[in-house]
Amino acid sequence: MGFFDKLPSEKEEAKASGKEETLILDESEKIRRAFIEAKGEAGKQYLKDLSSRDWYKRHITARAFGRWLNPENAPILIPLLKDKSENIRDGVAETLEEIGSPATEPLITLALLDTESPLSRHQTARILGSIKDMRAVEPLIVVLTADNVEDVRRTAAWALGEIKDERAVQPLIQALKEDKSEIVRRVAAWALGEIQDLRAVEPLVQVLREGSDTVRIAAIEALGEIGDSVVIEPLTQALNDRSKEVQKAAKVVLEKMKKIKKFHSTLR
Numbered sequence: 157m158g159f160f161d162k163l164p165s166e167k168e169e170a171k172a173s174g175k176e177e178t179l180i181l182d183e184s185e186k187i188r189r190a191f192i193e194a195k196g197e198a199g200k201q202y203l204k205d206l207s208s209r210d211w212y213k214r215h216i217t218a219r220a221f222g223r224w225l226n227p228e229n230a231p232i233l234i235p236l237l238k239d240k241s242e243n244i245r246d247g248v249a250e251t252l253e254e255i256g257s258p259a260t261e262p263l264i265t266l267a268l269l270d271t272e273s274p275l276s277r278h279q280t281a282r283i284l285g286s287i288k289d290m291r292a293v294e295p296l297i298v299v300l301t302a303d304n305v306e307d308v309r310r311t312a313a314w315a316l317g318e319i320k321d322e323r324a325v326q327p328l329i330q331a332l333k334e335d336k337s338e339i340v341r342r343v344a345a346w347a348l349g350e351i352q353d354l355r356a357v358e359p360l361v362q363v364l365r366e367g368s369d370t371v372r373i374a375a376i377e378a379l380g381e382i383g384d385s386v387v388i389e390p391l392t393q394a395l396n397d398r399s400k401e402v403q404k405a406a407k408v409v410l411e412k413m414k415k416i417k418k419f420h421s422t423l424r
Contacts (some may be wrong), residue, residue: 285315317347349378
């Protein structure tokens, strides 16, 4: 069940809007398409309703197009990622995630690099991270390294961690070292742990010595995810860190690594 199905029920919509809306929302795609075609020129009004000032018209039309889950509808829905209504934005985002890889290119070209809307860039980076299409890696790297909005860079770092492509390792290391935002550095550390590339070990260890507590804890957790034997020494040293929270994080990670090693030894 998609997000739009959680909004007003069809019975409520039928009561509020009459017969036509129930036809455009019919469960059968054939009926919905036949309705649009039968309306002829008037059917184009439903495209116009996506930009209506009326929240209800935008909702019911987005819901109709969302139900088709047709890649051709992605460019129609993408502008609604910057809708004033959070319900509509979230519903469209979920629909685009369900469309999946076919939505990747229009998301990149129409929204990810939209210089006028940080909200659209943030939503798009989140959707691309959920879709996990490799074509999004390079554009997301551009956003991570060049966007001037903290939340957009943070979401781009998260998305790269979800996709887990090695092309993102060096840009994420750069963000870990140089980004002015603590939250971006923290998410970059997490993403490096998800990718599990050994090139990230030394930069993570360096941050462990120099960063803020929240970033250093993220670095510890990332080193634990990488899990190579080379991370044991810096994690052991962190047990004597000046911060109790850092000590606690290092202890948890080391204990987890020991359990995993013990489990693997039982399989031999």
